[in-house]
Amino acid sequence: MAADQRPKADTLARRQRLISSSCRLFFPEDPVKIVRAQGQYMYDEQGAEYIDCINNVAHVGHCHPLVVRAAHEQNQVLNTNSRYLHDNIVDYAQRLSETLPEQLCVFYFLNSGSEANDLALRLARHYTGHQDVVVLDHAYHGHLSSLIDISPYKFRNLDGQKEWVHVAPLPDTYRGPYREDHPNPAMAYANEVKRLVSSAQEKGRKIAAFFAESLPSVGGQIIPPAGYFSQVADSREKTSSLTSSPWASPLAMATLLPAWPQPSLWRGHLKPPALSTSTRGVGLFIGVDLIKDEATRTPATEEAAYLVSRLKENYVLLSTDGPGRNILKFKPPMCFSLDNARQVVAKLDAILTDMEEKVRSCETLRLQP
Amino acid sequence: MAADQRPKADTLARRQRLISSSCRLFFPEDPVKIVRAQGQYMYDEQGAEYIDCINNVAHVGHCHPLVVRAAHEQNQVLNTNSRYLHDNIVDYAQRLSETLPEQLCVFYFLNSGSEANDLALRLARHYTGHQDVVVLDHAYHGHLSSLIDISPYKFRNLDGQKEWVHVAPLPDTYRGPYREDHPNPAMAYANEVKRLVSSAQEKGRKIAAFFAESLPSVGGQIIPPAGYFSQVADSREKTSSLTSSPWASPLAMATLLPAWPQPSLWRGHLKPPALSTSTRGVGLFIGVDLIKDEATRTPATEEAAYLVSRLKENYVLLSTDGPGRNILKFKPPMCFSLDNARQVVAKLDAILTDMEEKVRSCETLRLQP
Numbered sequence: 262m263a264a265d266q267r268p269k270a271d272t273l274a275r276r277q278r279l280i281s282s283s284c285r286l287f288f289p290e291d292p293v294k295i296v297r298a299q300g301q302y303m304y305d306e307q308g309a310e311y312i313d314c315i316n317n318v319a320h321v322g323h324c325h326p327l328v329v330r331a332a333h334e335q336n337q338v339l340n341t342n343s344r345y346l347h348d349n350i351v352d353y354a355q356r357l358s359e360t361l362p363e364q365l366c367v368f369y370f371l372n373s374g375s376e377a378n379d380l381a382l383r384l385a386r387h388y389t390g391h392q393d394v395v396v397l398d399h400a401y402h403g404h405l406s407s408l409i410d411i412s413p414y415k416f417r418n419l420d421g422q423k424e425w426v427h428v429a430p431l432p433d434t435y436r437g438p439y440r441e442d443h444p445n446p447a448m449a450y451a452n453e454v455k456r457l458v459s460s461a462q463e464k465g466r467k468i469a470a471f472f473a474e475s476l477p478s479v480g481g482q483i484i485p486p487a488g489y490f491s492q493v494a495d496s497r498e499k500t501s502s503l504t505s506s507p508w509a510s511p512l513a514m515a516t517l518l519p520a521w522p523q524p525s526l527w528r529g530h531l532k533p534p535a536l537s538t539s540t541r542g543v544g545l546f547i548g549v550d551l552i553k554d555e556a557t558r559t560p561a562t563e564e565a566a567y568l569v570s571r572l573k574e575n576y577v578l579l580s581t582d583g584p585g586r587n588i589l590k591f592k593p594p595m596c597f598s599l600d601n602a603r604q605v606v607a608k609l610d611a612i613l614t615d616m617e618e619k620v621r622s623c624e625t626l627r628l629q630p
Numbered sequence: 631m632a633a634d635q636r637p638k639a640d641t642l643a644r645r646q647r648l649i650s651s652s653c654r655l656f657f658p659e660d661p662v663k664i665v666r667a668q669g670q671y672m673y674d675e676q677g678a679e680y681i682d683c684i685n686n687v688a689h690v691g692h693c694h695p696l697v698v699r700a701a702h703e704q705n706q707v708l709n710t711n712s713r714y715l716h717d718n719i720v721d722y723a724q725r726l727s728e729t730l731p732e733q734l735c736v737f738y739f740l741n742s743g744s745e746a747n748d749l750a751l752r753l754a755r756h757y758t759g760h761q762d763v764v765v766l767d768h769a770y771h772g773h774l775s776s777l778i779d780i781s782p783y784k785f786r787n788l789d790g791q792k793e794w795v796h797v798a799p800l801p802d803t804y805r806g807p808y809r810e811d812h813p814n815p816a817m818a819y820a821n822e823v824k825r826l827v828s829s830a831q832e833k834g835r836k837i838a839a840f841f842a843e844s845l846p847s848v849g850g851q852i853i854p855p856a857g858y859f860s861q862v863a864d865s866r867e868k869t870s871s872l873t874s875s876p877w878a879s880p881l882a883m884a885t886l887l888p889a890w891p892q893p894s895l896w897r898g899h900l901k902p903p904a905l906s907t908s909t910r911g912v913g914l915f916i917g918v919d920l921i922k923d924e925a926t927r928t929p930a931t932e933e934a935a936y937l938v939s940r941l942k943e944n945y946v947l948l949s950t951d952g953p954g955r956n957i958l959k960f961k962p963p964m965c966f967s968l969d970n971a972r973q974v975v976a977k978l979d980a981i982l983t984d985m986e987e988k989v990r991s992c993e994t995l996r997l998q999p
Contacts, residue, residue, distance in 0.1 A: 295708065303714075
């Protein structure tokens with residue numbers, strides 16, 4: 262522990278006194294104090310090293326030296342608004358445009374993903390002259406008033422659904438109305454949206470936009486960070502040569518993860534309650550849906566919370582998501598390695614084996630104090 | 631011009647092609663390309679030095695070495711979200727709390743002033759269970775949907791006034807309904823708000839909040855910048871000893887500025903059209919209201935635009951504000967020196983003398999190409 266660090270209990274006490282309780286902590290029953298991070302690792306005040314499976318925002322890895330250097334070089338020279346001409350903003354826009362369809366050729370750089378979605382909503386409403394929005398069930402589009410209104414994940418616990426919001430079913434082929442056994446679930450879910458729009462139009466509502474997915478969060482209202490983000494783009498290309506272990510490519514991750522929640526481990530052994538999984542995802546963003554029962558697919562909410570807490574005690578940072586908070590959500594920085602994946606799998610395996618023992622001997626799955 | 635810089639015309643062409651025209655440039659008829667800034671100075675691609683009278687966001691000065699160093703030291707170690715415990719966020723909150731009334735003792739750190747105002751609106755509505763908002767005329771509270779709705783400066787040009795927004799007159803003692811000659815303009819304007827609230831309540835409306843002023847923009851949803859802002863606070867105390875010229879204290883600025891728009895210069899000489907002023911402000915944030923005529927106080931809109939453009943040609947960055955866009959708005963970084971104030975006054979004086987000549991010889995005040 263560095264000499265200038267407060268004891269963790271003191272930091273926690275100050276936090277509880279000074280910062281609103283709406284600002285949630287990870288692992289609220291025993292939060293982690295993180296003082297340093299590098300690549301796919303975070304370090305607590307005791308120097309313990311955690312494997313980070315959740316901070317995809319630091320997507321080329323925490324404190325990437327090229328990114329840190331680019332920010333520092335720019336901060337020394339200029340950091341101001343975009344009402345002056347500057348090369349970075351136009352060069353970065355040009356670079357982005359080369360990766361996008363031809364029609365996406367005009368750029369706005371904003372402060373956060375929330376500000377970007379708020380602007381997207383304004384643009385759609387201004388262009389169409391309409392007000393209504395179609396969204397997917399359980400979606401989260403940001404933390405601003407305008408976005409809470411179109412985020413079922415949020416508004417269900419707050420002000421409820423506005424008359425200008427239309428909620429389409431989540432195209433979930435595991436627990437939704439159309440599943441793996443449906444001949445064409447994609448078309449079936451698309452038809453649900455079509456029906457929803459027709460029904461709204463019959464009532465005289467006019468649709469401005471369909472928010473199917475959050476826009477990527479790319480900051481940079483202030484000009485020079487455009488250089489910073491350019492550097493992030495560069496770093497993505499260079500990261501594999503900078504990290505010591507082989508980079509867990511999206512392919513590697515995708516082939517490894519579906520392998521480890523083996524039916525032999527997850528199914529059959531853990532009963533009662535039976536615990537099973539469905540794994541899905543794109544690239545390094547992977548969800549593992551824990552269920553109590555194959556037939557009903559009941560979310561294994563408590564088991565998921567227990568598992569994530571035990572993983573934290575074993576220096577693996579992971580979180581849950583989904584309406585049942587039973588989906589293990591992997592979204593590590595892109596420098597997450599094959600070795601990291603193997604370590605995480607080994608720890609998951611050990612904890613699951615222990616959970617199985619406990620369940621067999623009829624112990625309650627209880628979080629350690 | 632640095633070797634890796636694009637020619638200014640090329641930067642402008644790329645900007646016009648790639649960045650939305652809604653993202654305005656200063657001096658759109660001949661924008662400035664700024665490549666570097668230090669303290670109260672900005673530098674264009676030719677190395678020309680501009681005195682910066684407008685960038686109050688960089689309030690201890692552009693690229694302050696202590697602030698740049700603090701950001702770099704933090705970026706090398708950790709830059710993540712606030713769901714982990716960290717000393718910076720609690721120590722900075724503690725430091726802020728010591729400068730505020732006892733009741734203001736719970737903190738939220740947000741990404742921008744707009745996100746802060748959006749949250750303030752949500753808090754007020756949640757706490758009161760009411761929806762309506764009282765705002766001042768011509769106010770601007772941010773660029774998000776929810777804030778455009780409560781910003782007469784914005785909504786008058788967009789969707790208009792919502793039924794839940796109540797606009798009180800701006801307490802302007804120069805051009806508003808109650809002026810310098812009123813026995814108690816403060817009470818008179820406060821009574822206007824009272825009347826507005828009563829009238830709304832009679833119609834069954836329920837007021838959630840009175841937005842009288844924008845909240846200060848303090849970034850930092852990501853934890854470690856709390857250290858950065860602490861460093862900004864430190865730097866404010868240390869700035870005067872770091873700059874070579876004496877610091878123009880708010881007092882010095884306030885005493886100097888009302889002195890230079892002398893009635894002898896501004897009144898009497900410039901007719902037709904007669905040009906006069908009213909100077910007001912707090913600290914280094916000062917407005918000079920240019921008028922065409924003493925009796926009617928008609929805003930001198932074109933003259934203000936011409937003056938600001940001529941100042942830019944003379945390497946002084948200044949802007950206008952107000953419903954008539956006739957108010958010269960001074961809001962320099964706090965390292966703005968007495969010498970800077972003298973230089974700006976001398977240049978203003980020279981340009982005004984020239985404007986006077988032109989008006990005498992019946993020339994049109996025309997912006998140089």
